[in-house]
Every structure is written in structure tokens, then in C-alpha cells.
Amino acid sequence: MVTDTGSRSPIVEVTSLTKTFDNGRVRALDDVTLSVPEGQMTVIIGLSGSGKSTLLRHLNGMHQPTSGAVRVLGSDLVGLGSKDLRRLRRDIGFVFQSFNIVGRLSCLENVMSGALGRLRGPRYGVLSYSRSLRREALEQLDRVGLGDRAFQRTDTLSGGQQQRVAIARTLMQQPRIVLADEPVASLDPEISGQVMDVLFRSCVEDNITVLCSLHQVDLALGWANRMIGLRDGRVVLDTAVDTALDTERVMEVYKRLDPTGEKATEYESPAVHQ
Amino acid sequence: MTIIHEPLEKKDVRGSDQPTPHQGWSVNRIALWGIVISFMLVSIWSLIDIGVNPLTLFFERDDIGNLLQRMWPPTITELSSVWDATLDTFFMAFVGTFLGFLLAVPLGFLAATNMTRFAPLRAIARGVIVFTRAIPDLVFALIFVRVYSIGVLPGVLAIGLHSIGMLGKLFADSIEQIQTGPREGVQATGARRSQDIATGVLPQIVPSFIAITLYRLDINFRSSTLLGLVGAGGIGLQIRAYQGGLRYPELLGVTLLIIALIVLVEIVSTSVRATILGHDRTKVGLLTRLRGGPPASAFARSDSPPAGTPTNSASLRPPWTRERVTMYLFGLVTLVMLVLSFTMSDMSLGDMITGLPEIPQVLWRLVPTQFDWWQSQFADLLIETVLMGFAATFLALIFAVPTGFLAARNVAPARWVYVTARTFILGVRALPDLIVAVIFVAALGLGPKPGVLALAIGLFGFATKLFADAIEEVQEGPRDGIRATGASRLQESFSGVLPQVMPSLVGNSLYLLDVSIRGSTVLGIVGGGGIGFPLLQGAKLLKWDLLGGLLILIFLIVYTIELLAGWVRRRII
Numbered sequence: 106m107v108t109d110t111g112s113r114s115p116i117v118e119v120t121s122l123t124k125t126f127d128n129g130r131v132r133a134l135d136d137v138t139l140s141v142p143e144g145q146m147t148v149i150i151g152l153s154g155s156g157k158s159t160l161l162r163h164l165n166g167m168h169q170p171t172s173g174a175v176r177v178l179g180s181d182l183v184g185l186g187s188k189d190l191r192r193l194r195r196d197i198g199f200v201f202q203s204f205n206i207v208g209r210l211s212c213l214e215n216v217m218s219g220a221l222g223r224l225r226g227p228r229y230g231v232l233s234y235s236r237s238l239r240r241e242a243l244e245q246l247d248r249v250g251l252g253d254r255a256f257q258r259t260d261t262l263s264g265g266q267q268q269r270v271a272i273a274r275t276l277m278q279q280p281r282i283v284l285a286d287e288p289v290a291s292l293d294p295e296i297s298g299q300v301m302d303v304l305f306r307s308c309v310e311d312n313i314t315v316l317c318s319l320h321q322v323d324l325a326l327g328w329a330n331r332m333i334g335l336r337d338g339r340v341v342l343d344t345a346v347d348t349a350l351d352t353e354r355v356m357e358v359y360k361r362l363d364p365t366g367e368k369a370t371e372y373e374s375p376a377v378h379q
Numbered sequence: 380m381t382i383i384h385e386p387l388e389k390k391d392v393r394g395s396d397q398p399t400p401h402q403g404w405s406v407n408r409i410a411l412w413g414i415v416i417s418f419m420l421v422s423i424w425s426l427i428d429i430g431v432n433p434l435t436l437f438f439e440r441d442d443i444g445n446l447l448q449r450m451w452p453p454t455i456t457e458l459s460s461v462w463d464a465t466l467d468t469f470f471m472a473f474v475g476t477f478l479g480f481l482l483a484v485p486l487g488f489l490a491a492t493n494m495t496r497f498a499p500l501r502a503i504a505r506g507v508i509v510f511t512r513a514i515p516d517l518v519f520a521l522i523f524v525r526v527y528s529i530g531v532l533p534g535v536l537a538i539g540l541h542s543i544g545m546l547g548k549l550f551a552d553s554i555e556q557i558q559t560g561p562r563e564g565v566q567a568t569g570a571r572r573s574q575d576i577a578t579g580v581l582p583q584i585v586p587s588f589i590a591i592t593l594y595r596l597d598i599n600f601r602s603s604t605l606l607g608l609v610g611a612g613g614i615g616l617q618i619r620a621y622q623g624g625l626r627y628p629e630l631l632g633v634t635l636l637i638i639a640l641i642v643l644v645e646i647v648s649t650s651v652r653a654t655i656l657g658h659d660r661t662k663v664g665l666l667t668r669l670r671g672g673p674p675a676s677a678f679a680r681s682d683s684p685p686a687g688t689p690t691n692s693a694s695l696r697p698p699w700t701r702e703r704v705t706m707y708l709f710g711l712v713t714l715v716m717l718v719l720s721f722t723m724s725d726m727s728l729g730d731m732i733t734g735l736p737e738i739p740q741v742l743w744r745l746v747p748t749q750f751d752w753w754q755s756q757f758a759d760l761l762i763e764t765v766l767m768g769f770a771a772t773f774l775a776l777i778f779a780v781p782t783g784f785l786a787a788r789n790v791a792p793a794r795w796v797y798v799t800a801r802t803f804i805l806g807v808r809a810l811p812d813l814i815v816a817v818i819f820v821a822a823l824g825l826g827p828k829p830g831v832l833a834l835a836i837g838l839f840g841f842a843t844k845l846f847a848d849a850i851e852e853v854q855e856g857p858r859d860g861i862r863a864t865g866a867s868r869l870q871e872s873f874s875g876v877l878p879q880v881m882p883s884l885v886g887n888s889l890y891l892l893d894v895s896i897r898g899s900t901v902l903g904i905v906g907g908g909g910i911g912f913p914l915l916q917g918a919k920l921l922k923w924d925l926l927g928g929l930l931i932l933i934f935l936i937v938y939t940i941e942l943l944a945g946w947v948r949r950r951i952i
């Protein structure tokens with residue numbers, strides 16, 4: 106369905122990926138196949154429990170597939186040794202819904218921890234990083250608009266600011282891919298817009314491929330070139346965004362086949378403005 | 380071995396999410412009540428067997444009064460040697476705690492489920508923790524004095540070795556409680572394991588590690604005043620000399636000095652702990668509270684530059700915030716103290732470095748190879764030890780429960796009552812139980828009776844504090860409800876407060892029993908009855924088999940009680 110970027114080589118290739126939990130009782134991903142070319146901005150939408158996080162976590166080796174293949178940046182992630190996996194992860198940034206920054210550390214130190222993959226030994230304290238790394242981290246903090254908070258403890262920041270620190274840490278990694286798992290799910294709508302802008306703008310500037318799962322479809326539309334919809338672990342929508350996006354089709358993703366299903370009643374339809 | 384012991388095992392974390400078993404007579408509930416009732420029965424029987432009752436102290440007032448008369452007035456002679464011994468005592472505690480810290484950190488990591496995947500390794504680490512915790516430092520000192528000869532070194536090693544138990548356990552607990560999110564975030568950047576630990580784990584545990592270690596320093600200072608009783612250096616040597624020479628005024632003088640020092644060290648360590656951890660994380664002691672609230676935490680949120688104040692963007696060095704200054708000062712003081720320890724006391728770093736690796740060998744020698752060390756009287760003495768533990772706990776509880784209510788800010792009838800009660804228990808807690816035992820043995824003669832009384836006094840101070848703290852934590856709602864019905868103050872305490880504190884009361888009591896039995900194992904060293912006396916003899920005569928055999932038995936008893944107490948506690952709290 107995606108046609109406009111077909112000429113570039115795929116940077117992420119997922120083939121028939123199936124993942125079950127609890128000895129097969131929960132089928133989180135069901136025969137998912139997709140390929141993402143370098144530089145593409147992909148947004149993944151889907152109901153809660155549809156498998157978005159599970160999919161993203163396969164792409165940096167935090168989950169191992171039950172069956173199927175995952176190739177990222179030319180490496181086969183299935184059965185990759187921990188050393189190779191670590192090396193690969195340096196090139197893959199991950200932005201978490203819950204930020205996953207170290208609250209007790211200063212913003213600068215959190216950002217600098219993004220460079221750990223490039224460094225040899227362990228680091229403790231701002232002064233254990235070289236001056237040039239400190240400068241680099243300060244620049245990244247400036248990019249997300251927090252240059253003035255370098256030495257503030259990160260857990261004293263607001264949620265949106267903490268997520269921006271996490272984004273700066275990811276940028277510090279100099280990754281080729283950024284995986285973002287509902288990066289703004291715990292933020293209010295206005296802050297969400299700012300954070301999404303920071304994330305996508307920086308990735309466009311640095312030519313980073315982005316796969317981002319989201320609930321608020323409208324937030325993605327400004328930056329995304331492609332939208333993938335998941336339902337019950339299956340890909341049910343895969344479309345380029347620059348063509349006129351059919352709201353109906355996007356909304357379909359959020360509907361369950363079984364109208365009596367609990368999730369359908371629990372879940373509020375996402376806002377789709379065009 | 381002192382009464383003041385480790386905090387309850389992270390009581391609220393594991394316990395509270397279990398449903399309170401108040402409905403129905405489940406097997407658990409029957410077992411629970413069975414244990415509580417047998418606790419009562421055994422306690423009463425042991426009181427009868429040993430011949431003590433809640434009024435014994437009153438009945439024995441003549442003998443004790445006589446002794447106190449002979450002790451009066453308290454005197455301190457040989458000032459320079461008392462001063463040296465005091466320094467030795469403090470440095471012994473300091474270096475011992477430091478040593479324990481160094482050994483406990485790796486052990487804590489090895490024992491934590493989220494750090495060590497390999498279960499057998501974890502089990503070994505847990506085993507070391509359990510063993511070093513169960514053997515009183517006084518017993519370690521007793522053994523080491525025979526190996527390294529009289530002096531500060533065996534004291535340091537004993538404190539270090541015994542400390543690893545509690546430190547390792549609390550360290551492992553606090554490692555297991557870290558948030559996994561930050562670690563996941565660091566790992567996702569491709570960090571190595573060592574980097575993940577330094578960046579994702581260390582920042583989360585450093586403050587609690589420091590606080591735990593300071594707390595242990597406080598405990599260790601109390602025990603280091605006693606180690607001299609078996610020849611391991613410090614002020615206890617003086618006590619032993621005065622006791623042996625019947626120099627009672629000096630005995631009292633040094634005892635009062637020790638109490639003052641213990642209070643002082645507690646105040647300092649509590650304040651430092653509060654500064655480092657913030658008062659929301661640690662129990663702030665009475666004195667801090669009386670002084671008008673705890674000092675602000677060095678890690679408190681308010682210490683960061685206020686929002687909106689731009690830090691100089693060009694600056695690549697962290698500013699000297701209060702937090703940073705505090706940490707640097709803390710490091711500096713620690714370093715200075717270590718240097719002083721090896722220059723001002725008769726402790727030598729060389730001796731320590733050569734002595735430390737011999738410990739496993741010494742302990743190995745203790746493993747009994749045959750059974751001809753066993754004498755049938757040991758069975759009686761072991762039983763006596765356990766009964767002494769029960770008796771002391773029971774006596775302490777009878778007085779501690781009502782006093783606890785007086786010492787709780789929220790239920791005390793008047794502020795002056797609260798302040799008086801708190802000050803009183805602070806003083807009682809500063810009395811090392813073994814010194815009280817020395818005095819009681821001198822007044823009442825050898826045997827379990829003076830031992831139990833001394834132990835009970837120590838436990839009383841400890842228990843009252845635990846209870847008062849628990850009462851201060853009750854919710855106000857139910858009390859207000861009772862008060863609104865027009866109930867009297869006493870009714871309010873009974874109906875609104877007691878039900879709320881009941882679980883922690885029972886839990887704390889079982890914990891006290893655990894502490895009490897540990898304590899009763901060493902009373903015999905000063906003539907207070909129980910298994911301590913043959914231990915002392917075994918060490919004096921270098922009967923390693925006997926010593927080791929008894930240690931194993933003590934370990935088994937203490938560990939069984941601990942498991943039982945822990946099991947019951949988890950079911951009620």
C-alpha cells in the first residue's frame with residue numbers, strides 16, 4: 106500500500122512476526138509483516154492491547170519473537186548475542202511512555218547517558234564524562250528547549266519536560282532509528298503537541314527513521330508519512346499519509362469486530378481532525 | 380550484642396498487600412493463633428521457671444539499692460586511659476562499620492533477585508547474610524580475641540563480620556526495590572552491564588545505602604562499648620577491669636559516660652541521616668523533632684535551581700548546590716575519620732590486611748569434626764537461653780505497651796507527658812544491656828535472673844520506641860469517629876487506636892522475641908545465665924569443636940525463631 110518510498114532500502118524488516126505470552130494464551134502479535142525504508146516517519150495506531158508496544162519492543166530486542174523474523178539495520182535480531190544486541194541498540198533510540206529517565210540524576214547526566222554505548226567504562230557523576238560530551242549533551246538539551254535546566258534534578262521537572270530530556274538522551278545516542286512507544290500518552294494535549302514536534306523535528310533534521318505508536322492520530326498527521334493500524338495483533342491498516350487520508354478507515358482500526366467486546370465500550374474514539 | 384537492632388524487615392512493602400486474614404478460621408489463622416497463644420504460655424512458664432515476675436525489680440530493691448550505694452558517687456579515674464579507650468571504642472565501631480559496608484555491598488548485589496540471575500549464587504549470598512546476622516558480634520569477638528589476641532583488631536573484625544548480615548540484607552532489599560524503568564531506559568541506549576549499574580542503578584540506591592550504613596554505625600557504636608568485656612578493646616575493657624576489681628564508683632562513672640556518648644552518637648547519626656535522606660524517607664528521632672522539625676533533605680526537590688532560573692548555559696560544571704556540597708563533605712569526613720582511626724587508635728592497617736584473609740580459616744576451624752564436645756548440660760542451658768528470651772520479651776511487653784501510648788505524640792494525654800516519656804526511653808535505650816547485666820549480676824548474684832532483668836530493660840526501651848512510632852502512624856479518621864460519639868480519652872485509645880496498631884504490635888512483639896533470644900545467648904558471658912558461659916569457657920580453653928558446635932546450635936535456634944516470627948508477621952501486618 107505504501108508506494109512513495111519504495112525506492113529506498115528497508116531499514117526495518119519484519120516478516121511473519123508472531124508473539125504469544127503466557128504459553129500461548131495471549132497472542133499479542135499475529136503474523137505481522139512490514140518493512141520500513143530509511144528516513145520514513147511511521148505512526149502505529151491501535152486500541153489498547155492491540156500489540157503496539159510489543160511490536161516496537163521487538164525492534165530493539167527487548168522482546169524475542171515466538172516465530173517470524175526481525176531484521177533491523179541489516180542485522181537479524183532473532184537469537185542475536187547480547188554483545189551484538191548492545192552494539193545494535195546504540196543505533197536504535199527508544200522513547201518510552203513512562204520516560205524511563207533516572208530521576209535522581211541531573212538532566213545533563215541523563216542526556217549524557219545516551220552516549221554510554223560509545224564509551225568504554227561505567228560513569229558516575231557529571232564530571233566523569235569528558236568536556237566535549239558535556240558540551241554535546243548541553244546542545245541536545247538546548248535543542249529540546251531545556252538548556253537552562255542542565256543541572257536540575259530530572260524528577261523535579263514536569264512530565265513534558267522529562268520526556269524532552271528522554272528525547273535529548275535518545276538524540277545523544279546519534280541513532281539511525283528512533284522507536285517511540287506512546288511518547289505523549291501521559292501528557293496533556295497541548296504539551297503533547299510540543300513534545301511530538303520536538304521529537305519529529307529533531308529526527309527529520311538528523312535524518313532519523315521514526316516508528317512511533319500513538320493514540321492521538323491528529324498529533325501524528327503533521328509529521329508522519331505512513332500510518333499502520335494494528336488490531337488484535339494484526340496489521341489492519343497500512344497507508345501513506347500524504348494521500349488524502351480516509352478518516353473512516355482510520356476509525357475502523359479502533360472498532361472491534363465484536364461490538365459487545367469490552368474494549369470497544371471502554372475505549373473512547375480518538376480525535377481525528379483533518 | 381546490644382538490644383538496639385536492625386529495623387523491621389521492610390515491613391510495609393511485602394506485608395501490606397496481603398489480605399488481612401480476618402474472615403473465617405483458615406488453617407493459617409488457626410496456626411497463627413496457635414503460635415500467639417503458645418508464645419504466651421511459654422512466656423509465663425519461663426517466668427515461673429526462672430523465678431522472675433514484673434515486680435522482681437521492686438522486690439529486689441534492697442540488693443540493688445545496696446549496690447547503687449556502693450557505686451555512689453560515680454567517679455572517673457585514670458582519665459587518659461579512659462579517653463584512649465573511648466577513642467578506641469569509636470574508631471573500632473567506625474572501621475568495623477566501614478569494613479562491613481565494603482563486604483556487604485557486593486553481597487547485597489549477589490543476593491538481589493534483579494541483579495543475580497543465578498539462583499545458587501543468590502542462595503549462597505543469602506546464607507552468608509543469615510549466618511553473620513545470627514551470630515552476635517560479641518561471640519565473633521570472643522573467637523577473634525583468641526586468634527588475634529586482645530586489642531582493637533578482633534573488635535573491628537567482629538563488628539565488620541556481624542554487620543554484613545544486616546547491611547547485606549537491607550542493601551539487597553533496597554536494590555530489589557529500585558524502579559526498573561530507568562534501567563530499561565539506560566539499557567535501551569546500548570549500555571554495557573557495568574554502565575547500566577553505574578547509571579541506572581547506583582543513583583537510585585546511594586542515598587539509602589548511606590542511610591542504612593549510618594544507622595548501622597549507630598548500632599555498632601553501642602556494641603563496641605561492650606566488646607571489651609571479652610577483651611576486644613575499647614571502653615568495655617575498663618568495665619571488665621572495674622567489675623573484676625569491685626571498683627564500683629568507677630564502674631558507674633564509665634557507664635554514665637557510655638550512655639552520654641551513645642546518646643550523642645545517635646543524635647549525630649540521626650541528623651546526618653535525615654540530611655542525606657530527607658525526612659520523608661527516614662524516621663527522624665525525637666531530638667530532631669523537639670528541635671523544631673528535621674533539617675531539609677540534601678536531596679529535596681527544593682535544592683535544585685528554582686524553575687525558570689536559567690543556569691549559565693555555557694557552564695559545563697555542575698554548580699555547588701547544597702546536595703553536592705553535602706555529599707563532598709560527607710565523603711571528606713569519612714576519609715578523615717578513616718585516617719584518624721589508624722593514627723589515633725592502636726589499630727594498624729597492616730594487621731587488618733593480614734588478619735582479614737585468615738577469617739575463613741578461623742571459621743573453618745570451628746566446624747566440629749566429632750561429637751565428644753557435647754555435654755548433656757548444654758541441652759539444659761540452650762533451653763534456658765530460649766526461656767530467658769521469652770521471659771525478657773514478656774516482661775518488656777508488659778511495661779512497653781502502656782508506655783508506648785504515653786510516648787506517642789498523637790495519644791499522649793499531654794505534651795509534657797510525651798516529652799518526658801520519649802526522653803526517658805531515649806535514656807533507657809542508651810543503656811547497653813550487658814552493662815546492666817554486669818551491674819545486676821553484681822547485685823543479685825550469678826544466674827538467669829539478673830540476665831533476664833537486664834535484657835528486659837533493654838528490650839523495654841526498644842519496644843516502647845517501636846510501639847510509640849507505630850501508634851503515631853495511625854489514621855486519624857477512625858479516632859475522630861469514636862471521639863464524635865462522646866467517648867472518653869481512654870475509650871478512644873482502646874477503640875480507635877488499639878485495633879489499628881494491633882497488627883504491628885503483634886508483629887513487633889515477635890520481632891522483639893527474635894532480638895531477645897539473640898541477646899540471651901551472650902548474657903552468660905557476664906554471668907547472666909544461659910549458653911553464653913560455656914561459650915566463654917570454650918573460647919578460653921580453645922576448644923574449637925565445642926565452640927563451633929554450640930554456635931551451630933545457636934544459629935539453628937535463632938534462625939528457626941526468626942523464620943517463625945517472620946512467617947507470623949507477614950500474615951498479620
Ligand SMILES: Nc1ncnc2c1ncn2[C@@H]1O[C@H](COP(=O)(O)OP(=O)(O)OP(=O)(O)O)[C@@H](O)[C@H]1O
Pocket residue numbers: 126127131132133151152153154155156157158159160287
Ligand atoms: N509481558 C507480557 N506478559 C503477558 N502478556 C503481555 C505482556 N506484554 C504484553 N502482553 C499482552 O499482549 C497484548 C498486547 O500488548 P501491548 O502492550 O503490545 O499493547 P499496546 O497496543 O501497546 O497497548 P497500550 O495502548 O495499552 O499500550 C496485550 O493483550 C497484553 O496483555
Ligand SMILES: [Mg+2]
Pocket residue numbers: 157158159286287
Ligand atoms: Mg503500549
